[in-house]
Amino acid sequence: MNVSNNKRANIIVILIIAANFSLPHVSESSQECKEWLVQSIPIDMPHLPRVPGVLSTGDVFQWLAGNSSKRLDIIAQYWELLAAPDDPRSRDYGYSKANMQEFGAKEGYDVYKAIENAADRNVNVRYDYLSHSGVYPEYTTEPSNLASGRPNVKNVTLLLGEWYGSGIVHAKVWISDHRDVYIRSANQDWKSLTQLTQNQFGMNNGKLIEQFLAGYFIDPKERCRSPLPPYVEIPLVAGYPTLSDPYMFKISVQTPGYSNSTLWPHFNCLSFSPPELLLGTYQADEQAWVDTIKSVGSGSIVRINTMDWLGQSEYMTPTVYRSSISSAISEVVFSKQATVKLLVAYWKYSISNADQYLKFLLDSNVLCSSSKYNDCAGKVEIKYYKVPGFNLTGPAKFPIGTSTGNIYPGFTRVNHGKYVVSDVRAHVATSNLVWDYFYVTAGVSFGTYTPAIVSQLQQVFDADWNSPYAVPIKAFQLSC
Secondary structure (H helix, E strand, O other): OOHHHOHHHOOOOOOOOOOOOOOOOEEEEEEEEEEEEEEEOOOOOOOOOOOOOOEEHHHHHHHHHHHOOOEEEEEOOOEEOOOOOOOOOOOOOOOOHHHHHHHOOHHHHHHHHHHHHHHHOOOEEEEEEEOOOOOOOOOOHHHHHHHOOOOOEEEEEEOOHHHHOOOOEOOOEEEEOOOEEEEOOOOEEOHHHHOEEEEEEEEEOOHHHHHHHHHHOOOHHHOOOOOOOOOOOOOOOOOOOOOOOOOEEEEEEEOOOOOOOOOOOEEEEEEEEOHHHOOOOOEEHHHHHHHHHHOOOOOOEEEEEEOOEOOEOOOOOOOOEOOHHHHHHHHHHHHOOOEEEEEEEOOOOOOOOHHHHHHHHHHHHHHHOOOOOOOOOOEEEEEEEOOOOOOOEOOOEOOOOOEOOOOEOOOOOEEOOOEEEOOOOEEEOOOOEOHHHHHOOEEEEEEEOOHHHHHHHHHHHHHHHOOOOEEEOOOOOOOO
16 A cells, blocks of 8 residues: 555655754753643543643644734645545545534534634635645645635645655644644544544744744745755665764743643754755654663663554565664663563554564563573563554445444544653654655654653653553464
C-alpha cells in the first residue's frame, strides 16, 4: 500500500526552517512562553483518565482559530473535518445522526466553523497541502470551499514527489498571528479529535519557534523552484551526519497546566527530516529520538509511544534495514541499567512483521541475564495498545445498503501519538519509528528539557501503560 494513499500514514505538514536564518548553536531568549501538552482520547475508553492540565485537541484548534486576529497558517495534507455519513464513498457511510453525535463528529464541525469565522473576520488564512491534493473522496473540497469568494484565504497544494522521491510530508502545524504555535500528531479530520489517541505540543507566545516554522510557507510564485539543495552529501555510511552541537534555544517557560511550573530557562530544540532540511545546523529527527533515549539517567525509565514500529523501511525497494532506535534501547539497558517501556499501536492496519522486530527487541532481556558476569539490571517491556473496537472499523453499510458489521467509522480506534520521554528530556514527534519517516519523509518534532513538560508527559504515558487497553507482548518461545 502506498503511503500517499493510505490515511493510516496520516500525512500532513510542517516542514520548516527558513534557509536564510543564520543562528548560533545556542541562543537564549528573554521572552516568556507558555507551553501545554495536548491530547485526544477516543470515546468509549472509560478506564483512561485525562491527566490534569493536559488540553484537548478540539479545544486547542478552536482556541487558535478563535483568537487569530491577523493571520492563521495551517499546514495539512488532507481535510475531513465534516463527517459524511450519507456519502457511499465515505468511510463514515451508513451511520445514523445519533451515531455520529455519539462518535463526537460535531467537534470537527466546530473546528471548521471556527476557521470559517476567522476568515469572515478578515483574518489572512493560508492552507498548505503537501504531497498531493488531499484524500478520497473529499480531496480539497473543505478548504476550497472556505477559500471560495474570500481573497484573504489562500489555498495552495505543494507537490513534493520529485524532490523527495517516494516520501511524503508527514508533519502537522498551526501558527496563529506569528505567535502561537501548535506542533501535533493529529490530522485535520474530525476522527483525530474523538476517535484516535493523540499527543501534541502547544506554545503561546512562541515567537522564536514560529520564526523557524513560518519559513515553510513559500510564496506561491516560487513553488515551481525547489527551496532545497539538489543533493546533500552524507559523509557517514550509516546515515545522518551526527551533530555534536545541534542548535538549541533556551527560554523561560510557564506551564499553566502543571502545578510545579517554573520560569527558570531550559533548553529546547526543533528537529527535522529528511537530511536536506538540516542545513548543517539542525538536528535530524532520528538523532533527536536516539539522543532522548540516551539522555536517561542511570537506573531510570525511558518511555516510548508510537503508532508504527519497524526495524526496516516499509515502502522502499529494495528494503533498507535500520537498527538505530533498537540499538539505542539496548545501549541504555546494558550501560545505564535503564528500563525501557515501549507502547505500540495495535489496530486493523498494523504492519504485519512489526511483531517479529518487537520480539527480537525483547531478547535484550535474555542477553542481559545470560551470564553471571553481566553487570546488567536493565530491561525492556513492550505492550500493544488496543483501543476498543479497533477491529470493527469501516463504513456501517455497503453501497448497496446491507450492513457491514462495523461499529466505528473507518481508520479510527488507534493510538496515533509519537513521543519519547526520559527522566530529563521529552521529544514530541510526528514520525513513526520506521526508516522511511526519517529518510524520505518530511517532518518536524519538538524537544524540551523543561521539567514540567517532562513530568506531565510521563504521566500521560503511565496512564496509557497502566490502563487495561495496554496488553503485554510475549517474547519468542524457543524449543530445544
